[in-house]
Structure formats: C-alpha cells, structure tokens
Amino acid sequence: MFHAPNAIQRAPLPSANQESEPGRRGTSTDVAAPPARVTSAAPVANRPADGSPAKRREAYFDNVKYLAIVLVAVAHSWEPVMDGSRTARALYMVAYTFHMPAFIIISGYFSRSFDMSAAKVKRLVTGVAVPYVVFETAYSLFRSLAGDSDDWSVSLLDPWFLTWFLVALFVWRLTTPIWQALRHPLPVALVIAMLASFSPSIGDDLDLQRVLQFLPFFVLGLRLRPEHFRLVHRREVRLLAVPLFAGAVALAYWAAPRMQLGWFYRSSSAQELDAPWWSGAVMTLVMFCAALLLTVGFLAWVPRRRMWFTALGAGTICGYLLHGFLIKGAGYAGVFDVYDWLAEPVGLVLVSVVAAVAVTLMCTPPVRRALRAVTEPDMSWAFRRNSARR
Template structure:
C-alpha cells in the first residue's frame, strides 16, 4: 500500500522521471502530498510504511519556512511603531506561505482518488484539522477570555485554515491534472474571488481560492525546475531582487494594509475598488512568486543540522500558535514593554525560532503521532 508523507515532514527524493493576519485570522503553515514515484505530502508515514530516501533540500525548505512563519507571528504583538520590523514582516508574509503552498502542490502531483491516498488525506489532514480547530477554539474561549468563541469546523480560526485549504486543494488535484491550461484557470478563479466580498467565511474560502494558483503551480513543476532555480545565475540575480524588495517594503510599510498579504478578504474589504484591487492582487502575487524563487534559490540542498527537523514541521506549525497566543493572553508583551524595543524584538525573534525548532524535534513528533498521523485502520474497509 502506498503512503503519503506530509509537506511538513521530510519528503522522499523525487525520481528523475517524475518526480496573519495579526491575532485572530493569521494562519500559516504548511502542506502535504501523496506517495508514489515523486514524493507525496500529507502527513507523516506510518510506522509500517516502507523506508524511502529523503531529499534534504525539501526538508530544509520546510524547516526554514516554518521558522519564518513562527518568527513573523511573534513579531505581530511588538512591531507597532517599528517601520523596519513591519517591512521585514511584509517581506516574510509575501513569500513564506506561497512557498509552502507551492511545495504542497509539487508533492501532490501523484494524488488521485484511490483508497490508500484518500485514507492518508483523511488521517493526515482532516483529522488534525478537526482536533486542532476544536482545541484552538477552546484555548481562545478559556485562555483568551472569549466565552462566546464557537467551535465551528466551517470557520477555521488562526492556524487551522491551512489544513482545510490543503484538503480542498488536494481533492481537486485530479481536476487540475486533467485541464489543458490549469494555471491560467486557477489564476482567473483567484482574481474573481478577490473581488467577490460575498464569498463569506465558510472554510476560509477567500484564502483557499486566492492561494490556489500557488498550489496549481506546484502541480506543474518538475525536479528540473528546482535545479534551475538553484543555479548560480539565479542566486546572483536574487541578491539585488531581495534588496529591492526590502527597500520597497520599507517604503510601503506605513502606506499598505497587511490584509493584502493574508488573502483572507476581498479587495473591497481592503478599501480598494475592484479595478485597482485586481491590479494590487496581481502585483502582490507577482512579488510572491519572485520572492519564493529567491527563497528556493538560497535554501541549501545538502544535509544540514536542521534537515531532520523537516519531518516535524507539522508539529511546529500547529503548536507554536499556542505559545504566541498564550503570551498575548497572559499579557507578556504588555507587562514587559521592553520587548517592543529593538533589542526586545531580537529576543522575541530568537525565542520564537528556538521554540519552533524544539517543536519540530522527533520527541515532539512521537508524542503527537496519535493526532497528526493516526493509524485509523479500524475506520476503513479492508481489501
């Protein structure tokens, strides 16, 4: 039986032939796929799954991306009044989520609706979503002092939006694989969604649809595309591109709403007309693609000390939100005002990076195995 590992986890080596929103709605994280020749991505392989070679590059991508996610979340309570921090936050938000979504699509290329892959989709994505959406809602209700916080599986809160988005993207993979021009179709859908304020909050469909082009892009990529982006020429060109992005972000920091990066609302909700909003949506999408390529170009392809942590990024993703929100609910950032100083922000960044690193370690992954990669053979028919 074929099993599909999770994008949060280490991915097998592809074969040569195939291979926050601040506070309430900020969600990030990570992705999954299917097993088969090109490494899949959904959750961690079960204990009885056959051992497969891992690609250090993709493990490194996932670990470094989850560190950026956690650090950016930790900046939210302390970045007011700091133009530099806000601009760095904008740059990080431009590409770290798109990078995860692209990798998710890349490792979903072999997904079909066969029973083994559907089982992995349920156990590796649907079950963790149900569990953590419930736990996060209870956490906000009792620790966050929000007694009216509902437990609704249709309205994902904070980090859990990505899991339900991944579920929707994954089950539509056969459709995108069948289309002749999937990427233009996905782009049109994303643009239409961005100018449709009546879509509502169910399943966070704005994000599902606006991030869709990145997932479909991942479905179209091949190993040679990643080799190309890691070439010397691309790396050299990426340096002035990154410098220009930082300068542009510094200029835009006091002028631009952060909602453009979260993609959780329509352009009208951002105070823009549909025409100017479409142009802004396209501009942000283009910047995201460019900076994602820059990020991919500089991720090391050789095994590093943190490579093994790529297998546990789902744990880091799902758990770090409790630390960030817990600190906010406990009044840590209000009590220790120095954390909003330049030195304090460095401390916050370092603590966030170290915390999410620890949450990605094998002991944490083993402790959560029953939730993030349950066996659940009892729930499915035997053949």
C-alpha cells in the first residue's frame, strides 16, 4: 500500500507555486472539502481558463481527498446509530478529531498563491460561492419537503449540515493574503480560535464559530511546503502512526461517555457547552494538537502511488455535497428507527459499507459531469471580459 523510500523521488510533490482552486480546470484541487471544497472535476488535459499551462495532478493528494471524504461520509452515517454503542462513539470521536482538519490543511496548502487577482476571485466565486448558494437552497428545501421543518424560507446566513465548509473556505481564501503577510500567522490564528471558543456572542451567522475555530488548520496548510509531506512519509512516521491511532482509540473509548461531542464540531463556545469559559482556550489547544498528530498519522498511511480510487479524488466535492441527502434522507424516512438492529455491530458495519460505497459512486466522473454546471460553472457572462488575464 505504501511506497518504498526511493519512491519519493519518482513521484515528486507539487512545487511551491502550484495552486489548486475550486473550479480551476486541469489542476489538483483542495478540499473536500470537502471535503474540504476539494476538487476540480475537469480533466487534466484541459487548459485553465486564464491560459496558464495545465499542471499534472498529484496522485497522493487525490488519494488523501478520496480517503478523507470516505471517512466523512462513514462518520456521518454513524451519527444516527452510535448512541447504543460505546465503541462506535469512540471511533466517531477519533474520526471527527482529524478528518475535517486534514481536509482543511490540504485546502490551505493549495491556497498558498491566492492573491485576489481577477482570475482567482472569479474561480472563488464560481467554485465556492455558487455551490454554496445552490446546495444551501437545495438542503433547505429538502428538509422542508421531508417534513423536518415547516419553514420553507432559505437563509444563506445560516449554513445547514454540510454547507458550512463552503462558507468557511470562502472566508479563509479571502483572508489568505493577510496570513501570507504576517510574520507568525499560526500563533495569531490560534489566538483567534481561542478567543472564539469562549465568545458566545459570535452567534450563528455564517457559522462563524466553526470558521474561526478551524482557522488554524487552514493557516497551517498555507505554511506547509512539499518537503513537509515527504517527511510525513518516512518509514518511522508510518510505524509510529500505528500505536498513535491505537492509543487514540483507547483514549476515545474511555472518554466516550464522559466527553461532549460539541468539542469536536467546534460550532459552539465553551459556555454553550456548559463548561467554564477558560476551558474553551484549553480545549482549542488540546484539540489542535490531537488533530495535528492524527492528521500526520493519516497522511503517513495514504499511498503515494496511483490506486484504483485515485481518479475519484477529483470528484470529492460532489461526494461531500451529495452524501448528506442520503444520510438525512434515511433519517427522515425512519430507516434508523425501524431497523434498530443497525445500532448493533453487524448493523454498524453494514451502515459503514453502504456509506463508503455511496460516496465513492458520488465521486465518479459521470456524477462530476452532471454537477459541473453548479460545482464549477463557467459564468463568463457575469464577469468583465478578459478579467482573468488581468
């Protein structure tokens, strides 16, 4: 599954000036999101709209994005059935500790050259803002049609379920020039996250609690370089990742009945979790360190060579945005209530397999092509002519 050490030279990582942004064709994109906003769905052979040379996709990052989106979908599928299983809750906590931070770090890494130029602003609007408006509207109407809400209004200021990540990515990308200009951006981002963790007055608009509390991972991604990913793939790191995850699962099993899941979502302040205000700052640092360690372990296990799922990494934005309809739809249909055996070990395995297969199918090229009009629309009519070249 892993390369030998000399494979690093055979499969170099992108150069420092390579950028991957949502909607840019012919490049490796960031999320997943999605993940974190994750990918462009266009084939590599296409040239970007701004006329710059197309860049070869890096298999490693496509592998990271695909495996991360599978973790996201599987973890979401556990939510309705894990209450009766301490083991499932522990695994859920481990997955939630690092799967979104990993997405966000990769998003930051591929946002390093964002500079507010006309071409990049256009790609930000078409690749992040437009999908947010479309899917926030779709999820709001879906919830009302399913009878979960009597309110048919659509609020673009209150992201629901999955769409918060697109809002966050939009804000983080816009602030990228600021973080690139600061001498010590990561400590500043950590301080902001700590302040947000005990500031309940921030409110729910644009899910700013999550935007601010996850900010350090995006800033960390901006500071990474290709050599950091080569260090992660050292043999000793891969070996240490095994006891690291074993210890994390054991610790999560102990903490499962004692710890609130709200700390993992980062959508609430400490006071809203009925904790002392100062615990927000402490938990911000603890969760950041834990997420960083598990993300390193995860990245160390991801293969660098092309795999059967590598091509699916280009479609993870589709998997991220679509799998919520499956999870929520099953909940609205009462599937988890009628078949209560899904909370048993066999049921949990079945739910996990179904979620993994479903999100895999959602990342395939036919789905990407079908959704291209909303995940990476051209929208040349909305922008001044030749703005990309300027």
